[in-house]
Amino acid sequence: MTGALFRTEDTSSMDSTEIFSFGAGPVRSGVGGALTGPQNVDPRQQLLAHRYLIHESAAWSERLQRWFFLPRRASHERYEEAADERRATNLLLSCPADFGSVAVRRAGPLDPTHGFSSFKFVPDTDDQVVLALKSEEVGGRIAAYITAFTLDGRVLMPEAKIGDVKFEGLEFI
Template structure:
């Protein structure tokens, strides 16, 4: 018996391959077989679970040249039994004058899930039952916490107040001030009215309405909303004059002054190497505060990094009172599909609503506009 055991476990196995001889230790072979069997069993067990981990997903930690934390999204996506992928999402509210609560100001953060099946071109959204109320004591002119966008940057969930110019980090149910952005070129004694946020080349771009600041009847006062703030991971701020950029977007849309575009939704696609803008309003006529409420558009504008080539396309039907307020590319789709918010403000009918929709950059709609509960204006969406 001992001789037999020695023959099996101690004597190397010898194989002849052409003119070469390969010797393998039996113990090594047995160990490799056992390890492979354990790994295979583990994978089979995991595949049967609904929470199967989906790749790709960037783990936490600095990965970029500047040391920025490039984790995105913040929560690992999971696969569904039907072959789709489920992502954690959040939206943020801009309650305008309704944000005041005594001596403080509030915004509502709502969290949920987006399920996406690209093979079936099917999307579904459902929300948690408990909204989070974020509170701040910072205000300007008696208004504050009118948060207009959500973005993940340097491992943090950020939002910007379009009244005070304060950029908040949203963490553990709190809004923690990070930066204060001054209007225009940065030398203006007024907070920047930030409306959109986009990450490009490890910097955060924060933009305004993109049109001149005017009176309620369209008289031009200044060009401050046509500046863009370029923010580093360390909090350094550059003030960029984007008037030529916004003029090229206007030209691509076929509009000239006194016509205008209003921007609240923009993003940079690293995959496509393009900027994508979904204007909230578009008009060939002079700005008017009341008429503007019914100048929603279905424009989608795509531009290269230099805005030398700007392309226009259309997404879905035009609903005059509905305008894009935010969007994000769905992870894992090569930035071909995105989820967007639309807002409705009708002062005549005293109606405020928000809608969520999913479509491709080519205009194919997978989820038609679907209302969010609560009759609130949600102006930012992000994968968290």
């Protein structure tokens, strides 16, 4: 099992609450999670009760002083493994270090089976250009794709198939 444990203490909305996030939860893939301890549930949280984002790629831009996320999958519905194969995103999320706000953009056209698995900022572009890998896993079939786009979502290199393999990492050397 892989994952993380977050513990909050002495906050205005939760008292000593632990949030578990892990990959081997009550479903065979995706994410599982649990909250323990006393909680005051904000009505806005109820709006998200059966929605999810699955992230495999995130990066901090020192130059822009922002976090960037390319979620692999997203849904407004409860997680179901078979349906999840067709819930890929073309979302580009960014936020400042304090996570005080989140900007949402679309990066290229949406293919519901091609989800982001990794990305890096292209060197010497002032962190304005992204090279991204996408993975497809449908019915036991796998494939990898590559694309490039700007932070405003303009496609510089349309998605191209690499092969019937799965790549989950990307580095410039």
